[in-house]
Amino acid sequence: MKISKREPEAKNSAAESWRDFPAAQQPDWPDEAELRAVAGELTTAPPLVFSAECDLLRRRMAAVARGEAVLLQGGDCAETFARTTADAIRGKLKTLLQMAVVLTHATALPVVKVGRMAGQYAKPRSSPEERRGELVLPSHRGDAVNGTEFTAEARRPDPKRLRKMYESSATTLNLIRALTTGGFADLRQVHAWNQGFVADSQAGERYERLAQEIDRSLAFMHACGVDTRELGTAEFFVSHEGLLLDYEAALTRTDPENGRSYATSGHLLWIGERTRDLDGAHIEYFSRVANPIAVKLGPTAAPDDVMRLLDRLDPNREPGRLTFVVRAGADRIRDLLPTLVEKVNAEGALVCWVSDPMHGNTITAASGHKTRRFDAILDEVRGFVEVHQALGTHPGGIHVELTGDDVTECVGGGNAILPEDLHQRYETACDPRLNHTQSLDLAFLLAERYREHPTRS
Numbered sequence: 001m002k003i004s005k006r007e008p009e010a011k012n013s014a015a016e017s018w019r020d021f022p023a024a025q026q027p028d029w030p031d032e033a034e035l036r037a038v039a040g041e042l043t044t045a046p047p048l049v050f051s052a053e054c055d056l057l058r059r060r061m062a063a064v065a066r067g068e069a070v071l072l073q074g075g076d077c078a079e080t081f082a083r084t085t086a087d088a089i090r091g092k093l094k095t096l097l098q099m100a101v102v103l104t105h106a107t108a109l110p111v112v113k114v115g116r117m118a119g120q121y122a123k124p125r126s127s128p129e130e131r132r133g134e135l136v137l138p139s140h141r142g143d144a145v146n147g148t149e150f151t152a153e154a155r156r157p158d159p160k161r162l163r164k165m166y167e168s169s170a171t172t173l174n175l176i177r178a179l180t181t182g183g184f185a186d187l188r189q190v191h192a193w194n195q196g197f198v199a200d201s202q203a204g205e206r207y208e209r210l211a212q213e214i215d216r217s218l219a220f221m222h223a224c225g226v227d228t229r230e231l232g233t234a235e236f237f238v239s240h241e242g243l244l245l246d247y248e249a250a251l252t253r254t255d256p257e258n259g260r261s262y263a264t265s266g267h268l269l270w271i272g273e274r275t276r277d278l279d280g281a282h283i284e285y286f287s288r289v290a291n292p293i294a295v296k297l298g299p300t301a302a303p304d305d306v307m308r309l310l311d312r313l314d315p316n317r318e319p320g321r322l323t324f325v326v327r328a329g330a331d332r333i334r335d336l337l338p339t340l341v342e343k344v345n346a347e348g349a350l351v352c353w354v355s356d357p358m359h360g361n362t363i364t365a366a367s368g369h370k371t372r373r374f375d376a377i378l379d380e381v382r383g384f385v386e387v388h389q390a391l392g393t394h395p396g397g398i399h400v401e402l403t404g405d406d407v408t409e410c411v412g413g414g415n416a417i418l419p420e421d422l423h424q425r426y427e428t429a430c431d432p433r434l435n436h437t438q439s440l441d442l443a444f445l446l447a448e449r450y451r452e453h454p455t456r457s
């Protein structure tokens, strides 16, 4: 994208029009002038992603909508500045690449790989405040806004953090681009992605067997004269919740070729369950940018509201533009999803349907830790696939919170983590994530579901 000298944005532009609408879940920035100054700096910063990459992802998502590809989207609930390290980034990437191999092998469909990475620094919260004893302070809203430490100083929203969010996103994206194009993501490295992870995990062993099978297939193709060097790079996109509209607006750019506005902070942005109000600022902003976008749908999403979201966000009915990420909870998904899918189908719209099996299944353990049961996560995914199978529609993929680290945040899985283990490595800055083994377990179990009910004949 060519960047020309910026004129002040018009009132009715994508970068400005949302200001006339109520914006939910925005920090109470104590110093408006400081916010304006940082946002001003960001309006002249280079874009993190390019419009052509966003268009490419929109085409990939169109394949998901048509049932010709599967989406794998995952990463931390909340990225942190402290964990913007090579190890942490590589660990998440390796985990996603491994999961993608498992899913590709099972479905024989391309897997569109999208990290919750390089921008996932802001969090909506159930409560604006947190109380500890007598002391009440603003809730932690992600590293983009304030610190986790429970002091008035740390919890004060600081606009300089938006600048740091941009820099950490750029650092992360730089490493992702290097790793995915520089040989690390080469399919001929399929064994290497398992290294550094828990050696004795059943999922790891199962993965190793699959990797051997892939090796043999590659050797066979090579022997037949196929140039397997083509498999040397992986296509990988980044995504985050488009929550902080001052930040997103500051990074909005117009493509001089096609005249459309793009959020250039990430390829795909989603609108959260708490900010999808039809009359709110988030829907206004996202209706005006051309990126592929997603909307979370929780158990209270009314079918009529979903249809209105479709009209606002995808008025041209462009496959790949809109993804509905359903996070109803394991006990609700089978009841709620059919009506939503049927209504959208009756409208003749082609959207991507994706399951987020995490956010409807959060519980508090006796120890006080926020956690999720692996079985509930799996059950929601199963319900999601069953509903689509019954309706003859495509279960487009999954959106999960995970890390490559060996954390103990969700209970269950192959190497069963017990509620009493949670304290051992509970490191999330917000919601509990699947660890590496649990992530692979989920990929294998989802692969089985897809194999039982192939989408394409």
Ligand SMILES: O=C[C@H](O)[C@H](O)COP(=O)(O)O
Pocket: 077, 123, 124, 125, 126, 127, 359, 430, 431
């Ligand atoms: O990630 C999602 C939300 O930000 C998170 O679930 C909110 O958590 P809270 O209920 O602790 O505020």
Ligand SMILES: C=C(OP(=O)(O)O)C(=O)O
Pocket: 077, 124, 241, 271, 272, 273, 274, 296, 327, 359, 431
């Ligand atoms: C905030 C999140 O989810 P939801 O909006 O679905 O609650 C999230 O994905 O971290």
Ligand SMILES: [Mn+2]
Pocket: 077, 078, 359, 401, 430, 431
């Ligand atoms: Mn979360």
